[in-house]
Amino acid sequence: MRKMKKEFIAHIRTSDGAEQLLVDHLKEVQHIAEEIGEKIGLKHVTGLAGMLHDMGKFSDAFQNYIREAVANPDDPPKRGSVDHSTAGGKFLIEQSQPINSASQILVECVANVIFSHHGQLLDMVDKEGQSPFMGRATSEKEFDFVAVQQRFFQEMYNLTYMTDYMKQAEAEMQTYLESKLKSVKTNGEAAIAIQKATSFVTMYIFSALIDADRRNSRAFEEQEEITHFEVQPLWQTFEQRLNQDLENKQQDALPNEITRLRKQMSANCFDKAAVPTGIYTLSIPTGGGKTLASLRFALRHAQFHQKQRIIYIVPYTTIIEQNAQEVREVLQAEDYLLEHHSNLIEDSEHHENLSFNAYQAARRLNAAKDNWDVPILFTTMVQFLETFYSGKSRNSRRLHNLANSIVIFDEVQSVPTHCVSLFNEALNFLTHTCNTTGVLCTATQPALQHVQHNIDIDGEIIENLPTIIQAFKRTEIISMLKTEGWRTEEIREFIGETLTARNNVLIILNTKKAVRDLYDQFKYADFYVVHLSTGMCPAHRKEKLEVMREKLKKKEKFVCISTQLIEAGVDISFECVIRSLAGLDSIAQAAGRCNRNGEVDLQDVYVINHAEESLSKLPTIKKGGEGSRYIMKDLQDNSALFGGYLLSTEAMTHYFYDFFRAFDTTLNYPLNNTSIYDLLFSVDTDWNKSYIKGAGRKHPLATLASYKTAFSHFEVIDAKTQGILVPYGEGKNLISQLTGREPIYDYKVFLKKAQQYSVNVFKHDFEALKTNNLLIIVQFGSFNIYAAKESGYDDQFGISVQGEASLDLLNI
Known part of the structure; x- marks a missing residue:
């Protein structure tokens, strides 16, 4: 009787019990990984990781395990109890015979990725002087490695194919490493260049494997085909829509100098779009229309160089909504644009201890997270840096989608000081290896080319920049610093005096407490007073901004008291701005909220020093303020310095040079x-x-x-934050869905809506909310989503950790 051939399976679909053959999974993941690697000339390197990653599933132990898990869902074997990720790396190490550094580096990088594809990359060397990587490679695992190898050769590829494939991978790695040695002059420089190159290429291979594996697994589980959109026709269509929108706006705009300069800078962006892939500065003055101007450059540059996507990196979640909505409306690109900035889900990378049903719930929620495979993406600096340095697979899988793209860093001066070197190296890798163009977009360029681990700037997109900056001057910066500083009561009185001659005043302070204290001083004011801070959800802030814009049109009296969140990207124009002393870049951004459209020749921006602000835990703001104070004094002593203007390019470069020198020991994290x-x-x-x-x-x-x-x-910000869904407006309905009172039909749609009604809180506030019983906790497997109770959110101030929310509609 003929013996039936044993079928080795990779996955069993939960909906209908269909089986995915292991050989199909490995070859399909290999193919996807090859496409990802081909973008940077490493097709066979990433393909090698794809074909070997689940080699361990050829073991009897794993085959028994997966069938038992499905046969007994109420009492399945413990997840992760059978190791299937060691075999592929071990096979690679034993099959290879490194003859040079490139072949050894290839083996180490790919083997580490395979070992780690269900967790984090292993240390090659740890603090004890040992190698966890070698420990994994030489360990004796509880499976028949000989049988696994035999089955791989029988089912997948023969030895000849594997030998040829590995030679091609070695040749690609050799070419990659040689490209990093072209400009080095010493052996020491060569060693450092190779170390950087291998670290980043390992991250890229890891990204390729994680995304290829998850995409294929999801396609099988959800019975969907992996589709690719043809992006190049989109760029031309989007460019036509953008140009038409700009033409309409220019016809409607006031015919003043500001309008003329905006048009000129937009034309610069269009004309310069043919420049080679590289790193460029786009130093459009605040209020100069940089979002659409940078988009104009990016769309045309994408056509010239066949780029795959445009990615906007913004400093804060608070401005994603506004910028993304502006681009979405202009391009009519709802289906092609993604906003990614929520950390509403608190999750774990590990699901070994979950029941079968809990694991399926976790998978459903995880599937709602995007891998950034869209033509136009808006995300935050935190998400960008975590893609490289968090080490978590959900972040790492997105890294390869930064390749062959245009990455626009809006307000790039906001890169956290301790992350400067890491940011620069990531941008260098994207540009020099991944064929990605970086655009540093800000009115206050942070001089990142002047630090030790720097970037090389290939040029400025805007022509005649000093002349434009001077012509764009719409405010007079007035120093009102006091030796003893300004008390809160004095600031209130000064605002009152200022309102006698003006209709509106914006005051920006450095801490939420200072903002709250000053707001309380206006409790009995006979004019409208609005409070803005990051304690409020985006939808809440948006509504308040709309109210203020209406009052600006009607020239009604009001005061806005805000943290620095209003400085970056918020399109609103006040008659007067008061800024608490901070860095020169912050003062420039604050000035950009005053006389924004050149309504009059000049308006006043006052700089004060708040005596009651506690900056002991905000060293960069404190040091930045000191730097601004010195430059203001230098100009008072010699009005010819820095071109005679506090916000000139010369002044800004001088400021950042001294700022980074003061923090030199912290730039490397x-x-x-x-x-x-x-x-x-x-x-x-x-x-x-x-x-x-x-x-x-x-x-x-x-x-x-x-x-x-x-x-x-690694953490981008000093204190980790957690997203909280809040009961404001539509947020109440979302919480009802979350708690099961209403069904959630589409998790992706739910999470997208939830971003507008969520607030990121620091750990101490998060713990206070839990202690005061102000949180609702909903579990999806290993995932947690947190929602605030009614008394945990205030309609004036946002999150209320003491449960004192009044939900008072006065002064809103």
Whole structure:
């Protein structure tokens, strides 16, 4: 009797019990990974990871495990109890015979990715001078490795195919590494260049494998085809719509100098779009229309260089909605534009302890998260940096979609100081390896080319910039600094005096407490007073901004008291602005909210020093304020300095040069006795020396990065935040859906809506909300979504950690 061939499976679909053959999964993931790798000339490198990643599923142990999990859903075997991710890396190491550094680097990078594709990249070397990577590679796992190899050769590819494929991968890696050595002059420089190159390429391979694996698994589970949109025709269509919109706006605009300059700068962006892929500055003055001007450059540049997507990186979640909506309306691009900025979901990378049903719930919610595979994306600086350095697979899988793109960094001066070196290296990798154009878009360029680990600027897009900056001057910056500083009562009185001659005043302070305290001073004011802070959800802030715009049109008396959130990208124009002392870039951004459209020749922007602001935990704001104070004094002493203008390019460059020099020791993201920069990109560290002298004698390594350690310490902001869904407006209905009172039919749509009604809170506020029983917690497997109760959100101030929400509609 003929023996039936055993079928090796990778997945079993939950809806109908259909089986995905392992050989199909491996080859399909290989194909997707090859497409991703081809973007940077590493098709066979990423393909190697794809074909080997689930090799361990050829074991009897795994085949028994997966069938048992489906057969007994109420009492399945523990998730992760059978290791299937070691075999592929082990196979690669044993099959290869490294003959040069490129072949050894290839093996180490790809094997680490395979070992780690259900978690985080392993440390090549750890603080003990050991190698977790080699520990994994040499461990004796509980499966028949010989049988696994035999089945792979029988079912997948023969030895000849594998040998040829690996030679092609080695050749690609050799070419990649040689490209990084063209400009080095010493052996020391070469070693550093190779270390950077291997760290970033490992991240890219990891991204390729994670995304390819998840896309294929989801396509099988959801019974959907993986489709690719043809993006190039979109760029031409979008460009036509944008140009028509700009023409209409220019016809409707006031025929003044500001309008003429905006038109001129927009034309510059259009004309310069043929420049080669590189890093460019776009230094449009505040209020100059940089969102649409930069989009005009990007759309035409994408056509010239066949780019795949346009990505806007903005500093805060608070301005994503406005900028994205502006672009969406102009381009009529609802289906092609994604806003990604919510951390509403608190989740875990590990699901080993979940029941079968809980795991399926987690998968449904996870499927609602996007991998950035859209033509136009708006996201935050936090999300951008976490894509490289968080080490979490949900972030890392997006990295490859930054390749062959145009990345526009709006308000790039907001890169956190401790992340400057990491930001620069990521941008260098994107430009020099991934064929990506970076646009540093801000009126206050932060001089990132003048730090130790710098970037090279290929040019400025705007012509005659000094002349334009001077012509765009719409405000007079007036220093009103006092030796003892301004008390809150004095600021209130000064605002009252200012309103006698003006209809409206904006005052920007550095802390939420200072804003709240000053707001309380106007409790009995006979004019409208509005409070803005990040404690309010986007929909709440948007409504308040619309109310203020109406009052501006009607020239009604009112005061807006805000944190610095209003400075970046909010299109609103006040007759007078008062700014609490901060960095020169912040003063410039505040000035951009005054006389924005050149309604009159000049309006006043006053700079004060608030005596009651506590900046002890805000060292960059404190130091920035000191730098601004020095430059203002220099100009008072010599009016010819910096072109005679506080906000000139010369003044801004001088400010940032001194600012970065003051924080020189923190730019590399310092840790105890080391830094994240050194853990990822340096060769000569104490950890590496310890390994080389000890365990490295038996197992020498070509790559030495401490990925897992570095990623475990990385946070873009000093304190982690958690998204909270709040009961404001439509948010109440969303909370009802979340708690099961109404069904959720589409998780992706739900999460998109929820972003407008969520607030990111710091850990201490989050703990206070929990302690005061002000949170509703809803679980989806290992995922948690948090919602505030009615008493936890105030219609004046937003999140209320003490449960004192009045929901008072006065002064709203």
